[in-house]
């Protein structure tokens with residue numbers, strides 16, 4: 291048990307040292323995050339789906355927690371092995387460190403230096419492990435070659451392990467102090483004053499927000515906006531260093547700096563983002579006022595060549611999305627290279643300093659955050675991140691509706707306001723209906739909206755007394771502006787988005 295403890299303490303100190311080295315090399319080079327990113331990329335679509343459905347946006351914390359537990363178990367084993375069969379424990383640590391180094395070096399945007407944190411960290415861990423296991427050896431050899439059975443030296447063990455833990459804490463604290471990258475970017479964001487829009491969005495009509503308690507507000511505040519991405523650590527992109535490259539099948543490739551982008555005439559537009567992983571009734575959807583420059587103008591400036599049918603956008607951390615070219619060139623669709631979200635610079639986790647937002651397409655094929663390149667290409671030539679993992683290469687958002695209130699299993703009585711949201715981005719919602727148990731569909735009242743690119747609130751006044759006491763089931767379905775009625779066919783999110791009606795069971799008292 292002491293040996294296992296020594297293993298964990300040594301590995302933890304090694305990790306702390308690796309963090310410290312990573313703070314100097316690059317934020318992404320920290321072994322835990324680089325390896326975690328490798329795991330995220332390797333996860334097959336059904337497992338990712340399961341993780342998002344089960345843990346929601348806590349999936350990253352669950353992944354890091356699981357990795358920490360597995361690593362602690364491995365470190366305990368290394369300690370035990372080092373005591374029983376030296377130097378097998380040290381070798382185990384060395385192998386794990388070498389693998390972590392390789393995984394870090396092959397991350398997108400990594401350099402050979404990204405191996406350093408793992409290598410230095412594991413070197414320290416091995417030295418500390420050998421030192422503390424040495425104190426536990428039941429026998430020691432004196433200088434004149436006589437073997438004495440001295441028994442484990444508990445006092446020295448506790449001293450060495452204590453020093454190991456202390457060294458780890460100091461290394462970790464220093465690494466936090468040194469990793470100034472985050473502060474630079476936070477300061478740049480705080481100092482940024484966004485220019486006024488050349489084309490302002492129409493004011494949100496008073497009737498767009500019904501103000502029903504428990505109902506998602508029409509405009510989602512930035513702090514409540516869902517976050518989905520593969521980044522275990524939010525990429526820190528300094529606007530002073532940021533550029534967007536327009537490349538590929540264009541006559542005039544060019545690069546745009548952030549200052550140049552802010553000088554362009556910017557457009558404001560409300561649009562509702564949705565994640566393809568959103569299950570029926572789920573909350574991976576949010577509506578915001580975006581400020582940005584139309585992507586179609588950038589494409590026009592570059593001069594798109596014949597034969598292209600897709601734009602592959604790439605983020606600072608190497609993630610990619612494939613967006614149909616015709617969508618981005620559509621004169622009637624505000625596809626934006628966005629810099630503002632609800633009147634503020636983009637929050638870091640939502641893509642600061644610039645991201646794409648496209649009405650009508652799921653985020654995984656359109657909404658690239660921390661975007662650094664738009665490559666005009668073809669679906670035949672390039673495949674985006676999630677399309678190589680089983681998701682379809684084009685992802686139009688499916689017609690959906692959700693009941694926000696009452697909540698599942700709520701106790702209700704008398705007149706009940708049933709309310710929720712419905713979305714069919716870029717087509718628009720024309721009707722929402724509610725059904726109690728297997729009764730007839732009843733028309734809900736639709737709230738106002740600024741246009742077809744956002745979700746729409748709805749409400750329905752239900753006389754629950756008429757239904758009688760006991761359990762009742764509320765179901766919602768929407769009809770879009772093309773007259774399509776939301777299907778009852780149940781489909782899970784993979785490979786192109788969930789379908790089915792949202793139902794809520796309530797208990798009338």
Ligand SMILES: Nc1nc2c(c(=O)[nH]1)N[C@H]1C(S)=C(S)[C@@H](COP(=O)(O)O)O[C@H]1N2
Nearest residue numbers: 516517518519520565605609653654657659
């Ligand atoms: N760089 C990057 N951009 C990304 C992703 C990502 O993993 N990396 N995920 C996409 C997905 S799947 C969705 S649904 C939206 C979510 O945007 P949000 O986090 O701002 O809500 O971002 C998209 N942009």
Ligand SMILES: [Mo]
Nearest residue numbers: 565566653654
């Ligand atoms: Mo997504």
